[in-house]
Amino acid sequence: MIREIFLLRSVACLCVVLIHSASIMINKMYEEADASLEKGIWTSLLLLLMFATPLFVFISEFLISYSRSVKSPKTFLWKRIKFILFPFVAMAVFYAFLTSITGQHALSEFGHFLWQNLVLGKFHGYFILIIFQFYLLHVLFQRYGQGWSWKWVLTVSLLVNVAYLGYFSFVRTFDDPHSEYQAWWLPFLGWIFYFTSGYYCGRYFDQVKSALITYRRWIWAATLLLACMMLFLHHSGLITIMSSKRVDVLLYAIGMIFSLFAWAVQVKRVPRILIAISQYSFSIYLLHIFFLMCVSKLFSMLFPALHQSLLFLVALFVGGVCLSWGAAYVLQKLPFHEYLIGKLGKALPREEDTTINKKAPQGRELATGEQA
Secondary structure, three states, X not given: OOHHHHHHHHHHHHHHHHHHHHHHHXXXXXXXXXXXXXXXXXXXXXXXXXXXXXXHHHHHHHHHHHHOOOOOHHHHHHHHHHHHXXXXXXXXXXXXXXXXXXXXXXXXXXXXXXXXXHOOOOOOOHHHHHHHHHHHHHHHHHHHOOOOOHHHHHHHHHHHHHHHHHHHHHHOOOOOOOOOOOOOOOOHHHOHHHHHHHHHHHHOHHHHHHHHHHOHHHHHHHHHHHHHHHHHHHHOOOOOOOOOOOHHHHHHHHHHHXXXXXXXXXXXXXXXXXXXXXXXXXXXXXHHHHHHHHHHHHHHHHOOOOOOHHHHHHHHHHHHHHHHHHHHHHHOOOOOOHHHHOOOOOOOOHHHOOOOOXXXXXXXXOOOOOEO
């Protein structure tokens, strides 16, 4: 098994929880018009974490490409429908119900929120709708794109991705609720470069791994430069939206993905806790928003006058991870849990913790923890 992926997947999972924890903290602790240095620091941290969802897209395609698992497209897709799409539908129903009974909403609005979740991806599960487009694209790519030049494919996909995100960064507004482009972030065009990068990195992993080790310092330096550029664009007011769908996040996210990969290939032993988080990453991803809402409510009740941003953030993050993890552990004891919270990922065998990766055997794991 590719032990580096366990590190990357656990980092992606933790960063997603941290993104949503920081978003809740900033919205609760600071006014929208607050221009203080303290809020600026927190928003900068939040922006720097926006590589997490692109990393999940990259990991998913990397592992499918590396394992060369698509021998039967029907079997390939049906397994993912059962263990990824069914949990998406279950969570879409759950969060639609939750939204309809909280705040100023009414239960009669359940159908409206369910439609938004299932079709428009108006909850954090939208990632799964994107991933399924790439499952279909991978099947087509395997059939028709084997002879294409990787240089041309990567170049064209980068240009398409930049053009698509650039249009919604500078021409159309992100937040227009009446726009016909309400779900503009769902089409695969906004994520296509992560897909092609994952595909070719999985296909030529040995060469990529060697290049990562050789050029790691240049990769880290370039990523730092891209991070500075992204922060400048944000704080100068050119692009103010907090989202992984910003056009400047695209190159930064790719830089972070390869920076983390370059770090991961040098780690000799993966901590067991990160392996466990990697195993439960899909379930944590699906459940954590609910528990962040619970922790936020509890914190407000216990400390109504406390204005400690860091303490609130730590409470949200630790509670979000631990409670989601614990709930997933309990729920996996139930029959048919795979259709609710997804399958539990396989653990990395202890003897592989310090061994060098070999050619991929059958049964590679997906970014969701489900086997290919």
